[in-house]
Amino acid sequence: MVGRMIICGLLFSLNVAGQEQETIDSVRSHERTSSLMRRLRQVQQNLDEKARKKVDPHYIELPEKPWTVILRYNENIVDVDYSQSLDFPEQQEHVDWKLCFQPPMASSVGIWVGYRGTGFAYSQSLNKNVGRYFSFSSTGAKYGVNFRYRHFNTREVTFKAKDQIEGKEDQEYERNGNMPSPVWIRSAYLNGYYVFNGYRYSQAAAYNQSVIQRRSAGSFLAGATWYQSSFEYADINNALFILIGNGIHRIKVHQASIGFGYGYNWVPLRGLVVNAMLMPTFSVYSRVKVYKYAFNFELSDGTGEVDDYGDWNPETHTWANGKTHKPITMIKENDNNIAYWDQDDEIDYSMFRFSADLRLGIAYNWKNYFLGFHAQYSNLTYKKDQCKVNIFDAYARLSLGVRL
Numbered sequence: 001m002v003g004r005m006i007i008c009g010l011l012f013s014l015n016v017a018g019q020e021q022e023t024i025d026s027v028r029s030h031e032r033t034s035s036l037m038r039r040l041r042q043v044q045q046n047l048d049e050k051a052r053k054k055v056d057p058h059y060i061e062l063p064e065k066p067w068t069v070i071l072r073y074n075e076n077i078v079d080v081d082y083s084q085s086l087d088f089p090e091q092q093e094h095v096d097w098k099l100c101f102q103p104p105m106a107s108s109v110g111i112w113v114g115y116r117g118t119g120f121a122y123s124q125s126l127n128k129n130v131g132r133y134f135s136f137s138s139t140g141a142k143y144g145v146n147f148r149y150r151h152f153n154t155r156e157v158t159f160k161a162k163d164q165i166e167g168k169e170d171q172e173y174e175r176n177g178n179m180p181s182p183v184w185i186r187s188a189y190l191n192g193y194y195v196f197n198g199y200r201y202s203q204a205a206a207y208n209q210s211v212i213q214r215r216s217a218g219s220f221l222a223g224a225t226w227y228q229s230s231f232e233y234a235d236i237n238n239a240l241f242i243l244i245g246n247g248i249h250r251i252k253v254h255q256a257s258i259g260f261g262y263g264y265n266w267v268p269l270r271g272l273v274v275n276a277m278l279m280p281t282f283s284v285y286s287r288v289k290v291y292k293y294a295f296n297f298e299l300s301d302g303t304g305e306v307d308d309y310g311d312w313n314p315e316t317h318t319w320a321n322g323k324t325h326k327p328i329t330m331i332k333e334n335d336n337n338i339a340y341w342d343q344d345d346e347i348d349y350s351m352f353r354f355s356a357d358l359r360l361g362i363a364y365n366w367k368n369y370f371l372g373f374h375a376q377y378s379n380l381t382y383k384k385d386q387c388k389v390n391i392f393d394a395y396a397r398l399s400l401g402v403r404l
Helices: 002-053 237-246
Strands: 068-088 093-101 106-115 118-125 133-139 145-164 167-196 219-230 250-269 270-294 298-299 325-330 340-342 348-349 354-366 369-384 386-401
Touching: 068 145, 068 237, 118 237, 133 369, 145 348, 145 386, 167 237, 167 386, 219 270, 219 354, 237 250, 237 270, 237 298, 237 340, 250 386
Parallel strands: 298 325
Antiparallel strands: 068 093, 068 106, 068 386, 093 145, 106 118, 133 145, 145 167, 167 219, 219 250, 250 270, 270 340, 270 348, 270 354, 354 369, 369 386
C-alpha cells in the first residue's frame, strides 16, 4: 500500500513537473515569437523610412500599404535569324541565305507577390511545345533588375536566299517548311540599370506599381546587360544545312554590354502614368564559341568528275583515291555514305557590338488597386566570319494588382 502511494506520488510529481515545464516552454515560445515580430516590424519601419527619404513626395507617392499582389498575363516572342554566305569563285557566283525561326508565342498567367517593389513570381504556361520560359524583376528608387530565360526547339523555318552572278543579283528565293530535325535555341538575359534622378523619377511607377508617379519627370539611366545563348542543330539529318554552313552545328555566345539612355514618365492626369525608355548598349565583352563538323563531302557546282573516288575509309578519313572530300551538289536524306567528325572548336573574342533596349509602360492607379501594361523589345546580334545570328526578343505583360 505504501509502495503504491509512493509510486502514485512520484507519477503525480512527474505530471505536475511536466505541466510546469510545458507552461514554461509555452511562455518562452511566446516571448521568442513576440521578439521576432518586434524585430520584423523594426525592419519594416526602417525599410519604409529609407524608401520615403529616397523620393520627393511632390513627384513620387509611396503607398501606405507596402505589400503588393499582382495577377499577370504574359506574351513572349522570340525570332531567330541564322544566315550564311557562300562563294563559288570559278563561276563568279555568290549566295546569301538565311533561316528564320519563330516559335509559337509563349503565353502564361501568373502571380507576383512583393514588398516595396521586390518580390517573386510564379507563372503557368498556357501553350504546349513552346519550351520553358522564366522571368524575375526587382525595382527600387534608383535601380532595376530584370532576368529572362527561354529554352525551346522548333522545326518550322522560313528559308530565304539571294543569288548573285558576276556581282549582279540573279534570283531571290523564299520558302516556308520544316527542318529535317529540330533546332534548339536557349537564351538567358540579365539586365540592371541605375536611375540618376531617382528622387523624382521612378521606373517602378510604370512597371510594378510599387510607387505612384504624381508629376511628370525624366531621368538619365546607366545600364549593364549580360546575355548568353546557344543555337544548335547538330542532328545528322540536318547535314545539308550544316555542310553549307561551313560545318557549323552549334554556336554559344556570352556577351556583356553597357549602355546609357533616358526614361520619361508622363502624368497626364492623377493616377495615370505613361513611361518610355530607350537605352542603346555596346558590348565590352563578346565571346563566340563555334562547334564544327568535318564531312567527307564538299559542295560542288556539279561540273567535276566524281566517279573515281571509290569507298570511304572511316579510320583514315579518306576515300579510296586518297582524297578527304568528295564533290557533291546535294545530300539526300539518310545517305549512308555521309561521314562526319568533330573539328577543333573555334573561339572568337570581339567588342563594340551594338544593340538596343526599348521599353514602354502604362499604369493606372485608383484607391489600393492598379492596372498596368508593360512591353519590352531587345535586339542582340553576333557574327563569326560569314555566319551571323540575330535574336529579336520581345514580351508584353498585362497586370492587375492590389496593395495590402
